[in-house]
Amino acid sequence: xxxxxxxxxxxxxxxxxxxxxxxxxxxxxxxxxxxxxxxxxxxxxxxxxxxxxxxxxxxxxxxxxxxxxxxxxxxxxxxxxxxxxxxxxxxxxxxxxxxxxxxxxxxxxxxxxxxxxxxxxxxxxxxxxxxxxxxxxxxxxxxxxxxxxxxxxxxxxxxxxxxxxxxxxxxxxxxxxxxxxxxxxxxxxxxxxxxxxxxxxxxxxxxxxxxxxxxxxxxxxxxxxxxxxxxxxxxxxxxxxxxxxxxxxxxxxxxxxxxxxxxxxxxxxxxxxxxxxxxxxxxxxxxxxxxxxxxxxxxxx
Amino acid sequence: xxxxxxxxxxxxxxxxxxxxxxxxxxxxxxxxxxxxxxxxxxxxxxxxxxxxxxxxxxxxxxxxxxxxxxxxxxxxxxxxxxxxxxxxxxxxxxxxxxxxxxxxxxxxxxxxxxxxxxxxxxxxxxxxxxxxxxxxxxxxxxxxxxxxxxxxxxxxxxxxxxxxxxxxxxxxxxxxxxxxxxxxxxxxxxxxxxxxxxxxxxxxxxxxxxxxxxxxxxxxxxxxxxxxxxxxxxxxxxxxxxxxxxxxxxxxxxxxxxxxxxxxxxxxxxxxxxxxxxxxxxxxxxxxxxxxxxxxxxxxx
Numbered sequence: 001x002x003x004x005x006x007x008x009x010x011x012x013x014x015x016x017x018x019x020x021x022x023x024x025x026x027x028x029x030x031x032x033x034x035x036x037x038x039x040x041x042x043x044x045x046x047x048x049x050x051x052x053x054x055x056x057x058x059x060x061x062x063x064x065x066x067x068x069x070x071x072x073x074x075x076x077x078x079x080x081x082x083x084x085x086x087x088x089x090x091x092x093x094x095x096x097x098x099x100x101x102x103x104x105x106x107x108x109x110x111x112x113x114x115x116x117x118x119x120x121x122x123x124x125x126x127x128x129x130x131x132x133x134x135x136x137x138x139x140x141x142x143x144x145x146x147x148x149x150x151x152x153x154x155x156x157x158x159x160x161x162x163x164x165x166x167x168x169x170x171x172x173x174x175x176x177x178x179x180x181x182x183x184x185x186x187x188x189x190x191x192x193x194x195x196x197x198x199x200x201x202x203x204x205x206x207x208x209x210x211x212x213x214x215x216x217x218x219x220x221x222x223x224x225x226x227x228x229x230x231x232x233x234x235x236x237x238x239x240x241x242x243x244x245x246x247x248x249x250x251x252x253x254x255x256x257x258x259x260x261x262x263x264x265x266x267x268x269x270x271x272x273x274x275x276x277x278x279x280x281x282x283x284x285x286x287x288x289x290x291x292x293x294x295x296x297x298x299x300x301x
Numbered sequence: 302x303x304x305x306x307x308x309x310x311x312x313x314x315x316x317x318x319x320x321x322x323x324x325x326x327x328x329x330x331x332x333x334x335x336x337x338x339x340x341x342x343x344x345x346x347x348x349x350x351x352x353x354x355x356x357x358x359x360x361x362x363x364x365x366x367x368x369x370x371x372x373x374x375x376x377x378x379x380x381x382x383x384x385x386x387x388x389x390x391x392x393x394x395x396x397x398x399x400x401x402x403x404x405x406x407x408x409x410x411x412x413x414x415x416x417x418x419x420x421x422x423x424x425x426x427x428x429x430x431x432x433x434x435x436x437x438x439x440x441x442x443x444x445x446x447x448x449x450x451x452x453x454x455x456x457x458x459x460x461x462x463x464x465x466x467x468x469x470x471x472x473x474x475x476x477x478x479x480x481x482x483x484x485x486x487x488x489x490x491x492x493x494x495x496x497x498x499x500x501x502x503x504x505x506x507x508x509x510x511x512x513x514x515x516x517x518x519x520x521x522x523x524x525x526x527x528x529x530x531x532x533x534x535x536x537x538x539x540x541x542x543x544x545x546x547x548x549x550x551x552x553x554x555x556x557x558x559x560x561x562x563x564x565x566x567x568x569x570x571x572x573x574x575x576x577x578x579x580x581x582x583x584x585x586x587x588x589x590x591x592x593x594x595x596x597x598x599x600x601x602x
Binding site: 004006034036052053096097181188241242245259260261262263264266267268269270273274276277278280281282283284285286291292293294295296297298300 | 305307335337353397398482489542543546560561562563564565567568569570571574575577578579581582583584585586587592593594595596597598599601
């Protein structure tokens with residue numbers, strides 16, 4: 001079985017087509033890594049690339065992308081709705097097949113070390129790679145954003161995991177870490193009242209008493225006049241998609257509101273969906289690893 | 302993208318462990334083919350192997366297995382509940398990736414020709430490989446079974462597609478063909494009354510007015526005192542699993558009966574299940590090929 005790691009680096013440029021294309025070109029030219037997806041958001045002014053490949057190929061691609069971003073993106077001129085602290089804002093590594101979470105943690109440290117050695121960009125390790133519980137959550141690490149980093153790095157508790165106590169003047173600071181596969185899952189409600197979506201999001205997200213591995217906010221889909229519960233399912237084995245879906249359905253009933261649709265944004269592991277099929281079809285003794293053809297085919301490689 | 306074909310040969314031996322092991326050993330020794338599954342049924346006296354591999358590897362494995370079965374299985378001494386006409390009863394080829402149905406049809410003809418040339422076993426082409434509509438359905442081809450084949454081959458309309466008009470004395474006749482992936486899907490009812498399962502099976506199977514790509518019978522799970530609708534979903538894109546499931550639920554209501562569980566027997570393509578997740582989660586604009594990670598990983602090979 002071949003070792004495959006996924007990497008989903010986020011870059012602080014979502015508008016300049018030439019810069020985005022340059023990043024795609026870099027990603028497409030690394031042996032042992034393949035670019036699976038690239039999505040850019042103009043209002044966020046941010047691009048998210050999805051790559052998969054061998055540990056060596058992925059480590060090389062992550063470094064080269066970070067180098068290209070530091071050449072082409074000037075954070076002193078960046079604005080956008082999404083919080084950010086660096087030209088390469090965050091580099092997550094996800095174990096897909098034939099590698100452990102521990103392997104990905106080691107890889108994240110190697111890449112972070114090289115980013116400091118060769119590019120002089122300091123970094124924080126986050127999620128499974130975090131050096132302390134206070135650094136696990138990306139939102140805490142990124143707090144203060146690019147503009148606040150010079151001061152933050154001087155605080156006793158915020159020395160970078162790699163690099164000196166000064167942000168790179170134009171590329172800022174990068175977060176690097178290993179994590180579980182994340183599924184971006186949104187549920188649309190048959191109401192234009194965003195307060196309903198916000199109340200449901202609060203009920204189901206882990207931070208306010210809901211499901212441990214679910215992050216959720218309520219937003220408005222302006223074009224459709226539809227309120228949406230927008231989620232990041234950060235561990236779909238611990239909190240499956242169907243459980244969030246059914247909880248939203250139950251909460252929405254209080255307002256006489258129903259679910260009109262849902263969406264997966266970007267890529268999702270097949271198991272996140274076959275687990276839902278197993279629930280709704282009431283499958284007995286179903287084994288993803290033994291019974292799903294594609295799982296067996298990938299094992300054969 | 303590598304070309305991958307699945308092959309699910311059925312052999313008329315489900316009791317003799319030494320013979321079954323010999324077949325597994327043959328399957329495991331062919332370069333370019335991998336044995337994914339082997340399930341034997343004593344009452345059927347039949348074993349079903351699942352292999353996947355390159356067109357060349359799979360063609361070689363199918364031939365070698367047929368040769369081994371003709372050496373080790375004597376159909377004049379065979380009895381079992383399942384209809385059968387040969388030591389190697391049927392060899393289906395299924396396009397999985399990077400190959401067309403047409404490629405699998407061609408492959409089935411090459412293998413059938415070699416089985417006649419080197420083993421002197423005649424064969425019928427069935428399903429997508431069939432030379433006439435009357436030979437498409439395996440049950441029609443196999444009618445008369447091993448004991449009736451010598452007479453059947455002499456009928457004007459039943460000349461074999463490959464080979465002479467005499468069955469092999471101990472290995473009988475083999476059916477060879479290309480087909481879509483098949484999912485064996487069973488639904489368990491909260492009743493011990495098999496007549497309810499039989500009536501539901503009749504309502505949903507294509508042959509009696511139900512779903513075109515669904516074959517269904519009602520059976521009793523003796524150990525559990527539970528009636529079961531047992532199905533072969535022969536084209537899960539044309540008739541998805543969830544549609545059969547929901548139709549069974551609706552039909553069962555007439556008798557005040559519910560669904561207590563279901564099962565996938567053996568292997569299933571991920572898409573057969575992610576299609577169900579998409580239905581129950583009400584996914585909008587979901588694309589298996591673009592959004593499922595494993596589909597993208599297999600494409601990378």
